Amino acid sequence: MTPVQLDVQAQESPQNPCLVVTPTHKIFSATAPIASCQPHEVKIHIKSTGICGTDIHYWKHGRVGDLALEKNLILGHETAGQIVQVGSAVRKSLKVGDRVAIEPQVPCGECYLCMDGHYNLCQSVSFLGVPPTNGSMQRYLCTDARFVHIIPDNMSYEEGALVEVFSVAWHGIRKAGGITPGKPCMVAGCGPIGLATLMIADVAGAYPIVATDISEERLGFAKTLVPSLRTYCSDTSLSIHENAMKIRSLFGNSEYVMPPVVLECTGVASSINTSCYVVRRNGIVTILGVSCKNELDGFPFMPLSFGEVDIRFINRYADSWPAVINLISSGKLDASKLVSHRFSLEEATKAFECVVDPTRPSIKVMIVDN
Incomplete structure (x- = not known):
């Protein structure tokens, strides 16, 4: 995955609005360039992204363990959306208009851990919203097609985002x-x-x-x-x-x-x-x-x-998306019950403030963009 080169400033009418965190513990809404879709990637209009505890850690502490924030970063990794472009080399059966949940990790595919099936432990992994890879709290995201999973029509985008959780x-x-x-x-x-x-x-x-x-x-x-x-x-x-x-x-x-x-x-x-x-x-x-x-x-x-x-x-997950999608789409798990608050992408800073506000108890706060 090629990280977006982030050079953002607040604008009134952004074409690709996003939510940025800084090493000095600031968050603000901004505009990011829309990345070019590489041959092995798909471009997705992000419809729903959940706020995770690690997002809050990066905002408040600037790090999670040894993964430190050294420059501005777009947050977000619990996410689902709709494909708007398919790269020329994508072999997977993906097409424009498909509704998808995104597995936010792209491992190297070559190390002994990847070859042994433990790709979640790859030390060269690129992970959405974890330094230095920009995340999904933006309107358009290009990501590796191998880690994009189609969700059935009876699943909402919010449920697709909750597959990560x-x-x-x-x-x-x-x-x-x-x-x-x-x-x-x-x-x-x-x-x-x-x-x-x-x-x-x-x-x-x-x-x-x-x-x-x-x-x-x-x-x-x-x-x-x-x-x-x-x-x-x-x-x-x-x-x-x-x-x-x-x-x-x-x-x-x-x-x-x-x-x-x-x-x-x-x-x-x-x-x-x-x-x-x-x-x-x-x-x-x-x-x-x-x-x-x-x-x-x-x-x-x-x-x-x-x-x-x-x-x-545990460290994240591996080979879980198909199984969890099956559980949610079958009705065995009512994932939607976890959603307590919703904010538009343009209101993303308010969404983060809601998460940390003790007077507004929340479970899962969603940022949506329709």
Whole structure:
């Protein structure tokens, strides 16, 4: 993917409006040049893009882990739209007018990880909205045709954009293993990734599912998605171990009914460490959440060692788009329930302000351009 050469200034009547973040933690609406469609690419009119926690990290912190913002960048990677141009060398059955969801990563295709099927771990990957590649919060985007997936007519563009969110959850559950009908599991965190994770765990037959969060409101919303859900609002006045024991009580009174799988969706140290005390011995804690920190405080090494607990991580996703599109289009997942707010592309800065405004609780904020 060839990144757009970004030289933007605010204009009143832009032909390609976009949302830009700067290394000095500013966001503003601007105009970007419309990129030329390369032979292996398709040009897409972006119709819907969701705001992700990593977008907020780049705005507020200027980095996610070692991926630092060094110059102005167009944000956005949860996205869907309509093809308006097809490159001359595109062999995939794509045509102008197709409605598509975009897998936002383009790996090198040549390293040992790509050749082994783990292309999500490619160290030369180009990823939308991650430095130095400009993202999808713009009207027109050119991207590699191999990572564009047609969505059926019964899926909206918003649902197409949400395939990215559910792909994180799908990949995390696949990586965890052990999610089988009738087996208990815990989902830590009820942000968009956590909500998507508990929905897929429910579709997979996990029972009971216990969800945790620090917000009673989010837990209440989670129960509207999975009515059988058991919930626990973490008490910050208690120790990690005390919270873990209260969570365990929701599963029952014996070690046998403790969850063999915990899916941690916050990336917050206190939640990760609590999860490590909830999982049963010989169980698996899979961490889906992303943190700005490179090190974890208070990690309970010895309890995990004594219990032979596996700690697993995920990095994005691989080969998930077809499966998630099937789940959403079949009606097994009602992805649209996650959308709480909508803003036009020209109002993108207001959309970001909404996400971080504690007086306006949100789940998934969408930027739309019709």
